[in-house]
Amino acid sequence: MKVTCLFLLLAAPILLQAQPVQTQKPPLHGKHWMAITGKPLAATAGAAIFQQGGNAVDAACAMLAATCTMWDVLSWGGETQALIYNPKTGKVIALNALGVAPTGATPAYYRSKGHAFPPEYGPLAAVTPGTPGGICHMLANYGTMSLAQVLAPAIEMAKGYPIEAQTANMIEREKNLIKTWPYSKNVFLTHPGEKREAPEAGEIFVQQDLLATLNKMVEAEREALKKKKSRKEAIMAAYDRFYKGDIAREFVRGSREQGGLITMEDLARWKPIEEEPLHVNYKGIDVYKLQEWTQGPMLLQSLNILENFDLKSMGYNSTAYIHTLYQAMNLAFADRDFYYGDPYFSKTPIKGLLSKEYAKQRAAQLNKTKNDASVAPGDPYPFEGRQNPFLPLLKERNRLFNATPAEQPGNVVPKHDVVAYHDDAAYHDRLWRGTTSVEAADAEGWVVSITPSGGWLPACIAGRTGVGMSQRAQSFVLDSVLNPFNVIAPGKRPRVTLTPSMALKDGKPFLSFAVQGGDTQDQNLLQFFLNMTEFGMTVQQATEAANINSEQLWLSLGGDSIKARLPRPGRLLLHNGTPEKTRKELEGMGYQLDFKPRTSGPINAIYFDRKHGSFWGGSSNHGEDYGIGW
Template sequence: MRISTLRFGAALLALLAGSPLLAQQTQKPPLHGKHWMAITGKPLAAQAGAAVFGKGGNAVDAACAMLAATCTMWDVLSWGGETQALIYNPKTKKVIAINAMGVAPTGATPEFFKSKGFNFPPEYGPLAATTPGTPGGICHMLAEYGTLSLKEVLAPAMQLAAGYPIEAQTANQMESNKDRIKQWPYSKKVFLPHAGQKREAPEAGEIFVQKDLLATLTKMVEAEQQALKQKKTRKQAIYAAFDRFYKGDIAQELVRGAQEQGGLFTLQDLANWKPIEEEPLKTTYKGIEVYKLREWTQGPMLLQALNILEQFDLKSMGYNSARYIHTLYQAMNLAFADRDFYYGDPYFAPQEPIRGLLDKRYAKQRAALINPDRNDPNIGPGDPYPFEGRTNPYLNLMRSRGFSMDTTPQRMRSVVPAHDATSAVLTPEYMDRLLRGTTSVEAADSAGWVVSITPSGGWLPATIAGNTGVGMSQRMQSFVLDSALNPFNVVAPGKRPRVTLTPSLALKDGKPFLSFAVQGGDTQDQNLLQFFLNMVEFGMTVQQATEAANINSNQLWLSLGGEKEADRKPVPGSIIVNDQTPPWVLAELRKMGYRTTVQSRTSGPINAIWFDWKHGSLWGGSSNHGEDYGIGW
């Protein structure tokens, strides 16, 4: 449903005035709950969360059930992918970070991929695969913070694997990708049940059966139940299921099937892997604590952007005015330039300068570089090292790429960074790489547990590893092979790629304030940043904020897709705006040096939970496109 520019302007004025008139303007109603809230990217998966809450489970149990269900439904992720989570523990009043990202396998080196003619690890196939992370992430979260058994939590996913009516979106992806799927015998067996017919994939509404995946999940539950019969504790029993997946017969078939098709990971790679529980990174914005995962994700980019934007009076600029959009775009570009050069796996050398990157003094220095009247097409990474008492060892490398290290305001730079001299264009292929989606999982309960997850990996067209029914991750493509691009994110065995996946939690006055996440590749933290500001600066409700028109910058290196450097290079000044943006705002942006691309929906899809402490209730929001939604009680 579209509204005229005049009606949009009137509605916007009402919103900025704090009027309740917009309460019914959203295309989806907000969700309300007193006891619990379960939101994710698939309606059937949200029902899985509701069913587990109905069994007496907490938010961690429900989140794991939703994650397991979405992994079984294929078009956005699968069981061989990766999981990134933030959990608020009401007992300790602390936020916990779960790193269940798989690692590069044995033999995954720059030299190996270059010998195959790659400039980046490939987008698809066995060589794109990191080791599976999601099964271990589910087991860890459930064992440490859940209350139910693995059998109870996996029950909805196992019912789906036994057969569910497949949606048109997923079925059509199988059909449109069938030429690629046919390269991999185990994928062909699962995704193309009508081989040889005109339509080889399932039809929408057809009961889609995954016998091999059901057998794998059954083996995990059997391991748990056998351990319980041996008088093991609930936690020990869940970890018995973990061990069967990563060290037992499931692992053996995973490795056999992967290597048969040209994959690299070994039994030792799986046996050595485990999820890591971390302390998340955080910053404060107007007294609100915002938490993100560490620098092996792009999450700190949002924290850096908030630190920069704190230097400006955003509310006075007006929601989505040209001045506001310009300031947002510049702040995001500064943060993305740092992300693209400095972020990587913190468990591998060299050590990322993350303390300096999140230092408020560094943000003030970066904010001073913003030209209030024009886009800077040549912005590069800054030098955060002095803000943590170190000397930057990469200054010569940065200068060789053409980056200016002048930190004085209003500096003039005539040199275009060498790697960025040729910009990408907004082809359909580019837009797919920019927006490539996954899903998100949000759960909360009246006891105070809160979970935010952005899982991914193993999306269609996935390579299934042997007779496991498990689709392998494609996350290797987020590594680089050239240290000149990012010395912290060069592929190496056992290393985690710097991913786009980025759940979020915020606390206010020591209590949960927001749980929010979104799908969409490099646009994730762009949309989450604006969602957060929509609520904090402009007083929107959680549903209004999820649907509100956002902008997206393309002045960044793409993290996904593309076999050549030219496929991933920044597009300076390119901005995606909503088609409801007034023509005078578009004209002003063009005067500032922007090239605008207009789209009808630019909000996500974002899923979020807001905590209404005044009334003791939960509000759920889910933006107005895609299948994302939830259930509250």
């Protein structure tokens, strides 16, 4: 142990008191495979698939199915976002399995219901399910096993598994809302009428309706194989049963019975999309993210901006580093909040946003001495040879959200007025609202990074399917002054926070990493990446290291008013161990500080050790995330 500690001290001399050299969790090591996700039981599901001979895609699908069945802040009616490294082609593949707004989902409709944004919960928060289709697509095209094999752990769990305290207690806390939806009430409240109506921790939690749904999908695959269909065709037969057959009919019936909008046509028209990922090169490392229907490019923009500064010389979590990081993220978030959206509906200026020249312009705008409370979206259009059609809208946006109180519309709070909601617990719940992540890799070279979500507790279950409906429609806006690319429309995907990540070095996998946590996801992933590349941390140290969180952004989740979603300029979350000197210096620069004992994620990651031909797995000490390697 002394030798190990000495090595770590030499390898990472820049760690401050807030980041102990000795990690709370040990790093994972493996030669054959690595499986990491949000719950220990789900990681075990991935390990079981690996032990049966499956590849990383098979294992990732099994872990995703298991986490959905465990309601690990998501369910089967949610959405799946994935990056896959294919060792046969040497390419990173992006999978867009995000649902779309249903028929009738227009700004006028939601305003007629009294909403300033689509609601947080219930049938009107739902987009079409994406995860079942995402699993089928990944497995059919890049896996090796049958759907029956990879769903076997989830099916076993649906028959009954010992529910963990986190989920059981969430059900109890949200039981009054759950009672408003009859199918949810029947599934979740296993002790109706008792003082505690939710399951107890360790109780065997049974989901008969979900079990029937999963068995129907496996049955469709089995029948197709009997008809001599190929493995891929058989898996897609299960897909069709979910989106076009009896499962779809019950899902739609149950949704509409409770006031939802999703139709059979919405389900039949939807399909997952395989895309080219976006990427930038940071000091010789190619970092990959999903397209601008996610917030992922925000991390890429931040790296482009930060490349113009000598971060290493500043020192890990020094005052200068924290300030530079915060300001760079604010610039990228300002662009995210106005320019990101579904690229299949309108052409976003993503080429300009990710150009190195635009990043230099934004870096030059960074205030080096104090927090800039008036950071606004930039103009990336000239950097891709176009004229910005939204300059009048940007001017109006600036007038509305940087005005004096006397100039404000009735439902708008000045951007700089943060005192009124200083300790708002609801705000922080929405800022950090979790999901899960899935990381898998194998010796053949397949690598998978997934950030799935949607249908989290308290979930509205659609009929007798056992499937919780997504709540992702809340990430749309109803007014183009907030974001012209993200105004809700039928068939459109919302701009989501979900953001798996991958990095290649010399054309080979270097890191695969993801995290849960709403608008903080790319903040934490950015710092994790810099912890390793700039400050020499091991993958486990980097997952546990003290991060910062900015609140100077528009909330993507929750809050049915402009006031509830407004940025909080200068609000900064720091680790409890931040030195007093750093605190005072930051306060002198205009920051308002909050502190927590853990600020690291929870991040899950795999580092590819080319020198030794092995995997390092990291899973932060923040939550219940867990991994297994072999």
